[in-house]
Structures are given as structure tokens and as C-alpha cells.
Amino acid sequence: MDNLLSASEIREAPDSKDMANSSNNYTNINIECLDLVPIAMIVQKNMEIIYVNDEFCKLLHCNKDIILGRSVSELLQLNVKSNSINRMKELDEVSNGEYKINDFQGNEIYIEIKSNSRLLEDSHYEFITFSDVSTDKKKYNDTREKAERKQLKEELLESKELYKRLVDILPDGISIHDGITYSFVSNSYARMLGYDNPKELVGKRVNEVVSKESLELMKQRVETLLSDDKIFPRVEYKFITKQGGTKDVESTSVRFCHNNELNILSSIRDITDKKKFEENRLLLERAMEYDKLKTEFFSNMSHELRTPLNILLSSLQLIEMYTERENNINIKSIRKYTGIMKQNCYRLLRLINNLLDITKIDSGFYQLNMCNHDIVKVVEDITQSVAEYIKGKDIEVVFDTDVEEKIIGCDADKIERVILNLLSNAIKFTKPGGRIEINIHDSLDSINITVRDTGSGIPKDKINNIFDRFIQADKSLSRRSEGTGIGLALVKSLIEMHGGSISVTSNYGEYTQFSIFIPARFLSTDEKSIICNASASNKFDNERIEKMSIEFSDIYM
16 A cells, blocks of 8 residues: 555654654554554554554454445444443544444454544554453443342332232222132232231132132122123122132122233222112112002001091981881881891901911911812812902803813812902902903813903012012002902912912003912822811801802992
């Protein structure tokens, strides 16, 4: 190269007079001596490298031919990374400082550059040394990384402690489990279940905490949650406390992945007080409703008692008036009013009987006289008696059965009473020209008796409560049919005492149908009542007529 100085050229030192203007003239120095300098070094003249020592070639793993003729800025800029400590700049002089560069083998190294420049013989010389500071830099970086890691660890621990305190002061209890075993439990979660330390629950199986009645629901939700990533809405569970009691909680859960394993984060909220409040509210509402029913019952009772008493008193006054006329006693009128008096006495007797029977059933003193009877004959006989009794009402009564005889264990008197009560209701609410159907169907292991009428029907808002005590579809005192609202409640109790059931279907304004199911069980000798020697078929007609008179006493023929 034209700009390289040979040893002979450097040895031809200029005259001392020519060097008078520069006290630092190095051209009389043999540049080859710089190879002895134990540090990487290059010389640059007018932005072109004219000398490279062996130490520099060792540092950058290159040979001199690659370096000579280039500029230092160009050389380092070609190999320096964009994130170097100090970016090289295209300046007249190389800036002192540290740089991160790649050597010619692609290794990343840190170097420290020191430069000194001089103007010699109208040329700009730069004497630049390079020091490998990678080891020191690595130590510095390692130290800094350790300090940063330590700081991050401290911050993480502080953050973890902060989150733990935050979790512990939450009113909801927090737990983490895999669907089987607890791995984390907050203080509030442990306290909620009566544990002094959360560690008592860590490692414990989840199904040991959930009560039996909530266990199946918990299993279903866990299986669904582990297979589908979603947040469940809150649901109520019963949890078992450490003391063995139960606690009502409301829980919600969400799954998350930790260490490539699915876990479930659950929060629970104690709703024991809320449940108690709700139960107390319901009890209060029921008490208020019951109190309302009692008020209505006593109002109806007063009406039921007062009406027949008024009629009795009026009839007695009329009879007294007729009997005062010794020469003109109207026997026909007297018989008319004694009949009215008798009917109203039956009304009072029916009311008293129903009240006494309900009281006996409640106290457990009501007993059935169970015998083997032909249930078809029992129902058919009472139906025929009723049809004859109400023939003046212009209501058709039809009896039908798919079995001629069916012997089952029952109390015939109570079955008659049930059928009479249902027929009484059907007659009350069926207008002249209507129809009442009584059907018996044999289902082998049970007997189905239905009583259907074409009467006014039952409103939809009353049908679910029709068997409750003191309930009437029409509660007004001006209703077209009398009653206290305990007849159907008594019927239901009598059927259930037989081990059966009763239900009702109705379409308001069209029909009402009561369906009775009684087990078809034949009684052994030991199961029969002691009065079974008296057959129901041996009853006197007068006795049956009196029963009908009592049951139909609130129906005016």
C-alpha cells in the first residue's frame, strides 16, 4: 500500500530543523518495534490503518492482511452489534471507551479502546490500543445479574407475602386443589371450617370436607371443570367442619395450569346466617299464611255454626207458633220444619265429627278397622244409595267397573266416608243436567277409583292446595256451597292411612276428577281387626241413609 511506512522510510529521519515545529515527531522511530508492545495496537494514518501488531491479530483472531488499509471505524463498525455499549461514530478520531464487538470467528467480546492522535508531517496519525475486558465485563454482568436476581427474589417474596395477606383478609375462603387433594388453603378458608391452622387442610382430600349430600354435585362440577375451561357460577354446598358439624357455603371455581398440571382455584362464602335468615323468613311467611288460614277457618266456622243455629231457632219459633193454636195444628208444616231442624243438626254433627277426626289423626289416636272387603261392592252400594238420594237434583250418577269383585284389606266405613265426601263435593258444584261418573279400575297390585263431575272445576291457582286444611276454592261467605275446608284434608289423611294416595285434575269451568289409588293387599288373620265379623253388607239401610244425611247436610235438596 502507498501509505504504509517501511522501516527504511522511517529510519530516514528528517533534518532537525524540520522537526522544530513538532516536539512529538515519531517518524524517526522504527515502527516494527511496536510488535514488542504487550498489548493489541494499531496505527492509523489519515483514517487508514497502516500498522497492526501481533497482539491485535490474536485478540480478533485474524491476520494483518485483512486489517491493513481499512479504517478503525469501518473495521469495528462492521463487527459491532446494534446493542453495543457505545456505538461507534464516523468521527475523525476513535472515541475512548468500551465496546462489544464480534471477532473474526464470530465470538462476542468486550474491548476497551484508548486512542492518542498526533499531526505528523501534515498527516493525521492515531495510535490506538485495544484491551480485552470480557472477563471483567462478565464478572460485572454476573454480579449485576446476581444483584438483579436477588432483588427480583426479594420483590417476589414481598409480593407473595402481600398477596398471601390479601388472600387471608378476604371474607371469602380461597383454596387450590387438583380435584382430589388440597395444595393451598387460606386462613379465612380454614377458619370458616373450624380449623386453627391452614396446614391442617393442606394434603387433606376434598371429599373429606364435603358432606355426602353435596359430594355428587362436587364430583360432577370438578369433572366438568377439568375438561372445560370456564368459570362456574356460585352454587351451594354443605361442608363438614373440623368439629363434625355442617356449614352452608356458596362456592365458585375456575381452573388454571401450574407446572403443566391442571389445578382448581375455589372460593367459598359462608351463607349459614343467610340460610338461617331465609329459613326464618319462610317460617314467618308460613306462620303468617297459617294464621291467615286460621282466621279464615274461624270465620267460616262461625258462619257454619251460626247458619244452622239460626235455622234451628227459626224453625223452633215457627213450631212453637203452630203448636200454640190448639184447635188448628198444622202437622204438615211442623214436619217440614222438624226436617229442616234435623238437616241442620246433621250439619253441626258433620262439622264436629270432622274436627274430632282431624284432631285424632294429628294426635295419632285415630285407628282403622281393617278387614277384607269387596271394594267394588262397597263403592257400588254407596254410589247407588247416593243416586237414589239425589234423584231430585237432575244430576246423572253413573257407576262403572272393569272388575266384578276385588277383595282387599280396608276399613269399609272410612272408604264409604271418602266416597261420600267426594260425591258431596261433586253434587255441590254440578249444576242440574250435569253428570257424575264413578269408575273402578283393577291394576292388579292396586285399585284405582275415580270420581269425575262436570261441575265448575277448580281454579289453577287453588288446585295445588286443594287438600290443605282450611282451604276452599271459594272463601267468600256468600258462596253457593257451604263447607269449612277440612273435608278433603280428612279424605287425604284417610286414604294415606290405607297406604294409598289421592290426586286431582281439573279444567276450570269444565270438570274435576279425583283419583284414588289403594294397595290391593289381602289381609292375613293376624292383620284383621277384631270387629271383622260384622260384614259391611249387613248394615241397615237406615244407617247408610243417616250417613248420607250427615255428609250431604250442607246440600239443600
